[in-house]
Amino acid sequence: MTSVPVRAPDPQAGATLAPQEKPASSSPPPARRSPIDRLAWLLVPVLAFYALTLAYPVVRLAAQSVPDGDPLRHYRTLLTEPLYLEALGRTFIYASVAMLGALIIGYPLAYLMSHGPRLARAVVTTLIVIPFFVALLVRTFGWMTIFARNGPINKLLLGLGVVDEPVQLMYTQQAVLLGMIAVLLPYMVLPLYTVMRRIDPRLTQAANGLGAGGPAAFAFVFLPLSIPGVLAGCVLVFMLGLGFFITPDLLGGSGEQVYPVLLNRTLTTAVGEPAFASAMSMVLLVASFIVLLAVSRVVPLSAIWRPESAAVSRRSGRALDAGWRRVNLLMRISRLPSIVYRAPGHVLAGVGLALCLVPMLAAVLMSFQRSTFAEFPSTDLTTDWYREFLADPRWVDAFLTSIRLGVVVALVVTTLSTLAALALVRGTFPGKDLIMGVIATPLIIPSVALAFGLYLVLFNLRLDGTFAGLVIGHAIPAVPLVTLILVANLRAFDYRLEQAARGLGASPLRAFLTVTLPVLRPGFLVAAFFGFLTSFDELVFTISLAGTGLRTLPLRLWEDLHVRFSPILAVVSVAEMLVVITVLGVVALMMRLRQRRTGMKGSIL
Amino acid sequence: MSSRAQLGGAATAPETNGSPAALRTPVEAGGSDGRQLRFTGVTKRYQDFEAVRGFDLDVRGGEFLTLLGPSGSGKTTVLSMVAGFQSPTAGSIHLGGQRLDRLPPERRDIGMVFQSYALFPHMTVQRNVAFPLRMRGIRGAELARRVSHAIDLVQLGAHSHKYPTQLSGGQQQRAALARAIVFEPPVLLMDEPLGALDRRLREAVQFELVNLHRQIASTIIYVTHDQDEALTMSDRIVIMNEGRIEQVGTPREIYASPANAFVATFMGESVEFRGRVERIADGICTLRSADGVHVQGRNGPGLAVGDEAVVVVRPERITLAPAADGTEAAGVSGQITEVLYMGQRSRYTVQIDGGSVLHLIRENTVGVASYAAGDDIVLRWAADEAVVLR
Numbered sequence: 001m002t003s004v005p006v007r008a009p010d011p012q013a014g015a016t017l018a019p020q021e022k023p024a025s026s027s028p029p030p031a032r033r034s035p036i037d038r039l040a041w042l043l044v045p046v047l048a049f050y051a052l053t054l055a056y057p058v059v060r061l062a063a064q065s066v067p068d069g070d071p072l073r074h075y076r077t078l079l080t081e082p083l084y085l086e087a088l089g090r091t092f093i094y095a096s097v098a099m100l101g102a103l104i105i106g107y108p109l110a111y112l113m114s115h116g117p118r119l120a121r122a123v124v125t126t127l128i129v130i131p132f133f134v135a136l137l138v139r140t141f142g143w144m145t146i147f148a149r150n151g152p153i154n155k156l157l158l159g160l161g162v163v164d165e166p167v168q169l170m171y172t173q174q175a176v177l178l179g180m181i182a183v184l185l186p187y188m189v190l191p192l193y194t195v196m197r198r199i200d201p202r203l204t205q206a207a208n209g210l211g212a213g214g215p216a217a218f219a220f221v222f223l224p225l226s227i228p229g230v231l232a233g234c235v236l237v238f239m240l241g242l243g244f245f246i247t248p249d250l251l252g253g254s255g256e257q258v259y260p261v262l263l264n265r266t267l268t269t270a271v272g273e274p275a276f277a278s279a280m281s282m283v284l285l286v287a288s289f290i291v292l293l294a295v296s297r298v299v300p301l302s303a304i305w306r307p308e309s310a311a312v313s314r315r316s317g318r319a320l321d322a323g324w325r326r327v328n329l330l331m332r333i334s335r336l337p338s339i340v341y342r343a344p345g346h347v348l349a350g351v352g353l354a355l356c357l358v359p360m361l362a363a364v365l366m367s368f369q370r371s372t373f374a375e376f377p378s379t380d381l382t383t384d385w386y387r388e389f390l391a392d393p394r395w396v397d398a399f400l401t402s403i404r405l406g407v408v409v410a411l412v413v414t415t416l417s418t419l420a421a422l423a424l425v426r427g428t429f430p431g432k433d434l435i436m437g438v439i440a441t442p443l444i445i446p447s448v449a450l451a452f453g454l455y456l457v458l459f460n461l462r463l464d465g466t467f468a469g470l471v472i473g474h475a476i477p478a479v480p481l482v483t484l485i486l487v488a489n490l491r492a493f494d495y496r497l498e499q500a501a502r503g504l505g506a507s508p509l510r511a512f513l514t515v516t517l518p519v520l521r522p523g524f525l526v527a528a529f530f531g532f533l534t535s536f537d538e539l540v541f542t543i544s545l546a547g548t549g550l551r552t553l554p555l556r557l558w559e560d561l562h563v564r565f566s567p568i569l570a571v572v573s574v575a576e577m578l579v580v581i582t583v584l585g586v587v588a589l590m591m592r593l594r595q596r597r598t599g600m601k602g603s604i605l
Numbered sequence: 606m607s608s609r610a611q612l613g614g615a616a617t618a619p620e621t622n623g624s625p626a627a628l629r630t631p632v633e634a635g636g637s638d639g640r641q642l643r644f645t646g647v648t649k650r651y652q653d654f655e656a657v658r659g660f661d662l663d664v665r666g667g668e669f670l671t672l673l674g675p676s677g678s679g680k681t682t683v684l685s686m687v688a689g690f691q692s693p694t695a696g697s698i699h700l701g702g703q704r705l706d707r708l709p710p711e712r713r714d715i716g717m718v719f720q721s722y723a724l725f726p727h728m729t730v731q732r733n734v735a736f737p738l739r740m741r742g743i744r745g746a747e748l749a750r751r752v753s754h755a756i757d758l759v760q761l762g763a764h765s766h767k768y769p770t771q772l773s774g775g776q777q778q779r780a781a782l783a784r785a786i787v788f789e790p791p792v793l794l795m796d797e798p799l800g801a802l803d804r805r806l807r808e809a810v811q812f813e814l815v816n817l818h819r820q821i822a823s824t825i826i827y828v829t830h831d832q833d834e835a836l837t838m839s840d841r842i843v844i845m846n847e848g849r850i851e852q853v854g855t856p857r858e859i860y861a862s863p864a865n866a867f868v869a870t871f872m873g874e875s876v877e878f879r880g881r882v883e884r885i886a887d888g889i890c891t892l893r894s895a896d897g898v899h900v901q902g903r904n905g906p907g908l909a910v911g912d913e914a915v916v917v918v919r920p921e922r923i924t925l926a927p928a929a930d931g932t933e934a935a936g937v938s939g940q941i942t943e944v945l946y947m948g949q950r951s952r953y954t955v956q957i958d959g960g961s962v963l964h965l966i967r968e969n970t971v972g973v974a975s976y977a978a979g980d981d982i983v984l985r986w987a988a989d990e991a992v993v994l995r
Binding site: 433 | 619690709711715717723725729736739742784785788915926973
């Protein structure tokens with residue numbers, strides 16, 4: 001929110017993962033009309049990449065899923081067998097519960113991050129950024145140590161005398177749901193925070209001054225303005241929930257599983273039946289597509305990557321006309337001591353923080369435990385597991401492979417995304433919004449449904465089980481993220497600087513290289529680091545593409561978790577967290593540097 | 606904060622909806638006026654810095670009072686404490702005899718126009734203006750009547766269905782104003798409301814605000830750092846500096862008789878001569894400046910012979926004459942070193958004999974002699990047109 005509203009809203013202002021934007025003069029002036037701007041060619045590499053890794057795999061899946069003879073055999077099985085139907089239904093229920101749970105907990109958390117007291121704001125934001133980038137797998141591992149039979153929850157219950165013997169926590173529905181809410185929570189908080197940060201705190205003050213007590217000001221002013229973030233977060237978490245198998249697989253055991261878990265197990269075990277695996281993938285893809293279609297009737301899908309669009313909040317403003325009747329009730333609540341109506345939010349935010357941090361702390365604590373089977377936590381500490389980790393070439397190799405892979409992915413993806421971002425920000429051709437939507441697709445469609453299709457394509461290219469194959473797989477989730485960051489960065493750039501360079505005699509290319517690039521360099525580095533982290537944490541495509549030889553750190557961790565449970569896995573988790581924290585530290589430093597040098601503000605989120 | 610207010614202020618709060626409307630009658634002479642605002646020793650301290658110190662002021666019911674001062678002088682903090690967005694560290698604020706500073710903002714019934722307007726972006730102008738009335742439980746025909754009355758007052762009728770982002774800066778300003786007056790608050794606060802407008806528009810809106818003030822009869826507390834704005838609109842001006850009140854008075858008093866050097870230099874252009882007091886007689890004080898020049902002015906409070914002081918003269922009170930005009934009257938002689946032509950006016954740079962340099966602005970009107978660089982001149986003013994200050 002700027003104090004002087006800018007007229008003529010830019011049709012694609014802002015992005016979800018956006019550094020703070022300058023309100024004015026950041027977009028290039030409309031150039032002479034030409035049907036296809038030359039800049040549009042810069043999109044070719046990205047679109048070619050998407051054709052190879054998104055479109056073609058889907059075609060392959062579709063073709064593969066209809067065997068000769070009885071083409072619809074597998075679909076019939078999937079749509080009649082209770083095992084699969086129930087799993088599909090369960091998936092929708094779990095995704096809904098995760099979405100609602102994450103919303104209820106994430107909303108107060110995002111509020112605290114954007115409008116809380118200054119200290120709380122800084123602390124909470126820092127604490128939430130780290131879990132956002134720590135791998136899902138590692139955080140799920142943390143939950144496994146907490147839910148364990150000899151784990152802290154059972155220890156507490158026994159100690160308090162609530163139960164006489166340890167309760168079964170692992171492999172229960174409750175564990176899966178709690179784990180899903182906790183692990184997906186950051187994806188709810190991020191869009192909420194992006195939207196809330198733009199809500200001018202003076203609007204709430206103004207509402208107070210005009211006679212609206214805290215609850216009324218919240219209900220009539222803050223809440224409607226935050227609705228775009230709510231919608232974006234809900235769509236994101238629900239879609240992620242539909243394709244989510246890591247946490248349910250590990251916390252849920254073998255019975256009563258969700259569909260993506262069955263799909264992943266089919267992919268990794270029943271390789272003999274590629275047609276069935278393809279049909280399974282297609283069912284999940286079609287189901288997600290139907291959901292997206294239904295959602296897009298209510299929310300423009302572009303709201304997911306730019307949740308601040310004004311149209312949505314206007315609609316929620318009109319919806320208020322029905323809500324005014326509640327004003328007396330709200331005013332009565334306002335008369336209560338503020339602690340009464342603030343307490344629930346504070347409690348929920350505390351729960352949210354705990355859900356994010358406790359599993360990571362548990363993993364750290366676990367890595368220092370001497371015994372594998374005894375009670376956790378215990379005071380019998382050791383660093384032996386760290387020594388064992390460093391002495392085991394399996395782990396060290398996996399760690400180094402992940403780092404190498406991350407660096408290559410970061411370079412490749414940043415190159416692709418820079419070209420795309422330049423075209424999308426500077427270009428003057430029709431359909432930019434649509435192309436942005438295409439580029440964002442991997443963020444919202446289930447990777448697990450694509451994984452087998454990609455495997456088929458790479459197998460034909462003899463890239464399966466190779467380093468290059470993994471680079472391609474890891475680039476799929478990295479491209480949309482890095483492109484969104486770069487688009488936001490380029491938009492924030494003061495275009496007049498480049499105009500000034502042109503006016504002083506520089507050619508367009510020279511102006512870009514000597515003025516734009518140096519100013520934006522920290523932004524590029526930040527984007528590249530996020531590309532690195534995406535690859536470093538990637539597991540879904542890795543499972544399908546790694547073959548038998550290559551092992552990344554998350555993949556090795558995932559495989560070992562299914563075999564044995566040892567504190568050395570906690571050490572692996574700690575190693576992963578350390579890499580993430582180091583990278584985030586560097587990113588934060590560069591953000592500060594950029595702000596000092598160019599005055600462009602930004603935050604990691 | 607609001608829990609305390611619940612205990613401490615509930616009984617005195619304007620409980621009934623729309624009650625301030627009853628106070629809208631003209632000021633009853635001498636009686637307690639619900640629009641009177643009293644500050645007693647109001648202090649706002651942050652960790653290591655006092656934004657407002659010992660602020661004492663009585664604001665009369667229905668007056669247009671301007672808080673004027675440089676940025677950081679504490680004027681916006683005073684406004685925030687009246688609105689309830691900040692609470693005083695010490696002291697109290699009373700409105701119409703009722704303690705105000707312990708009430709939460711929503712119970713104070715005070716209108717405020719924010720510098721940024723703070724219009725709700727998800728509501729049309731009409732819904733924005735209706736907001737404070739709805740919060741007071743007003744609905745139906747009464748709501749519609751009062752909303753359209755307020756919108757008509759600010760002449761925004763044609764735009765009432767637009768959203769704030771669809772309005773120009775001036776229209777947004779009016780919408781914010783309509784929203785602040787629609788519930789007829791006894792006090793209306795305005796925090797640099799014209800700051801975001803361009804100069805021409807600002808002047809037009811100044812007159813509209815003064816007109817509006819006559820119609821609504823609320824006490825207005827207006828914050829600005831623009832002296833012209835303060836002089837044109839206010840009944841009284843409070844000059845603030847570093848959290849303190851430097852002077853309170855009508856625009857004329859403040860301009861013609863500044864209480865101290867800060868007020869003199871802050872309010873408009875002034876020409877200053879520093880020196881030591883040589884003689885005080887008949888309320889006229891004579892100073893001898895370091896350059897050896899004698900200058901005179903009205904004696905300020907607490908001055909004695911030998912004190913360091915400064916004579917402050919408004920440039921338009923100074924007459925310029927050629928050096929060799931043969932007049933007896935004493936004056937300060939000097940030479941014009943530079944003339945800057947500015948259309949309606951000219952700006953002369955004058956070097957006083959003895960060294961110091963000063964600037965004078967003269968209207969280029971008929972009958973006023975103009976000078977060129979190099980001319981020797983004499984500056985004269987009537988002794989009671991100048992003030993001698995510490």
